[in-house]
Amino acid sequence: MERRKFLKQSSLASSLFFVPSFVKAFEQVATSKLGYKRLVIIQLSGGNDGLNTVVPFTNDLYYKARPTLAISKKDIIKVNDELGFHSSLLPLKRLYDNGDLTVINNVGYPNPVRSHFRSMDIWQTATDANRYSQTGWLGRYLDNYANKPYLGIEVDDNLSLALKGERLNGIATKNPKAFFNLSRDPYFKNLVNHEKDAHLSEHNLGYLYKTMIEAQSSAKYIFETTKTVSNHASYPDNKFANQLKTTAQFINSGIETKVFYTSLGGFDTHAGQLNTQKRLLKTYADGVEAFVNDLKSNNTFNDTLVLTFSEFGRRVAQNAGQGTDHGTANNVFIIGGQLKKQGIYNNNPNLSDLDDNGDLKFEIDFRTIYATVLNKWLEVNDEKILNKNFNQLEFI
Template identity: 65%
Template sequence: MDRRKFIKDSALASSLFFVPSFVKAFESVATEKLGYRRLVIVQLAGGNDGLNTIIPHNNDVYYNARPRLAITKDIIRLNDNLGFHPSLAPLRSLFDNGELSIINNVGYPNPVRSHFRSMDIWQTASDSDEYLQSGWLGRYLDAHGQKPYNAIEMDEQLSLAMKGEHFNGIATNNYKALYKTAKDPFFKSVLNHYNDTHLSEHNLGYLYQTMIEAKSSAKYIYEKTKVKLSQQDYPQNNFAKQLKNVAQFVNSDLDTKVFYTSLGGFDTHANQQNKQSRLLEQYAESISAFVKDLKRNETFEDTLILTFSEFGRRVKQNAANGTDHGAANNVFIIGKNLKTAGFYNNLASLTDLDTNGDLKYEIDFRSVYATILSKWMNVSTKGIINSKQEVLHFI
């Protein structure tokens, strides 16, 4: 095969298997077996406004700070002080059943209010002044992964969170298209030349390995998922489609331990009310359908769902009927047999704010990760979460 054609056509491999540093992708093979529990990550991209998500309905400071933006009607009161945004009504049964834990005031020291940098911090579990090239889930894969499909992101590109030093997950928003691409005649041609004597000269051996693993993963996902297609009704939106695919993977018993999904659009600097209401409705209805799907197939008990956003919003509304970038925010944990269901902690003070007018963080987000790794995934946090973090008691 002509080398120029090989390099040109090898884009097919990268579209299957997002490994920018593919030379390192298969240098190490983990020996530890993965457990049976699964983790589903939901990223609310853009910085969801936590104060209009979990509403301090009995706090005058909230209403005074947001004269046009505060939620005043149809609040779903969960206790004397806090309640759901009306769009979160589909989650009420999870809250009442003890299957939802809401952790308030989650953040990190010296918060960064840039979308890209703060998301990097959340995805790598770094300090605010530390720059890491691997994600916390990628490092989990480095230590405990065996195949690319052990972690799947429902997107066309792999997030930094899923990239390790030596091992990465796989990204696909359409597993059927992934399989079809892997069957392209080009792959057969490439693999027939796997023993080409010129491979070492051109340093392409690792790329061949990557392509072999990509094709194998695509076939495994497709064949395994065919046996358990979802019968649950889902809303008609892209986020719901992601969760429906995840449910099919989970219910088909794929050997995948981490799933990564996202819902964007939460950067609400202007005209926030309608936009956030619509997005929260998509989130809540989709999550409700997803949980029902898992329960129907008796897989909910072994699945934990973590929802986060890269930061919250400013306590005070801005002049455009929106909110600007803030700091601490709430995190949702959904699962069966939670140790601390309902509200894990109280909302931070709305008067004792940081110098930018933001909520002060109380719980380091890396403590949430450390708790999930040690108490749910049953692995050591060593080498995955660098900072020593306290273990929380929500699971």
């Protein structure tokens, strides 16, 4: 069996490559430790401009810093006396009015990094800015509390660092049927007949055969569990909405998966921001509303929590290209049917007290949000996963 052919089959391999002690992880951890609640992560890749998303429309400093880029008062969707949503976020305003949305302002981390890749790594690993990690915060959740890779699913072809653990990785798949069909390819079936190679090193084909066999098992479980569920909800026709539609199908099927990961890219708006962000925020809001309505119609919404983040915000001042450059603190959206504090969670961005680079100062460390979700929603030991003690917030 050629190594080149093996590596070429990346859809399965991307989920389960090079996970030390993989097989032992399946034997050591019990599913019974997990509850019935589910977490859905939505990543807005590129650095969404939070100030033009949740607009401080009464703040003159906002309009002074963005003479042609600020959202005019007549175009915002007012949520209180000081803040309003971008006009594309009307579906989110409906969630807000229903008490299904919490907006957390000024979220970031100490010593912020303005590199997309590095800042995304920090958010996905939940480590300090001066530390590097090969495992994600959800991967460590799987390491400690899961015994099957399908307990964490990214609805994509590639697995993010967030879902990579030391002993166990999540599964990356956009289509459970296609994933299952790939696992039934004669080439992969052939792997079962190569168990005699198990004595080989973990870092060669003998080890990879084991991981691929487990991937076959996961593919079969995901497909068999979800194939009987027909999704009749109305979704927009775009890639992001399809991710959420697939996620809803997973959730409504009763699959054991506890963590789902989705993303929407394109938010790096250095130039021509107004039209680009308007389109992307509409894609986001329309997709999320369809997703929430789908879950509500199947009585699964109250057991689902949705967390939306972007790796950083944008500079307060606009640039010469009718856009904004990389910034720091940003807003985070929490969507769910059991929120303890709905609406605007905390202080508005302080535009009169910026850092030396002209960026917002963060107020809430994003890891306090993770800690709250882990402890109060997924009901696990957050310190064991985040490797540090963080204060709990009060939104769930």
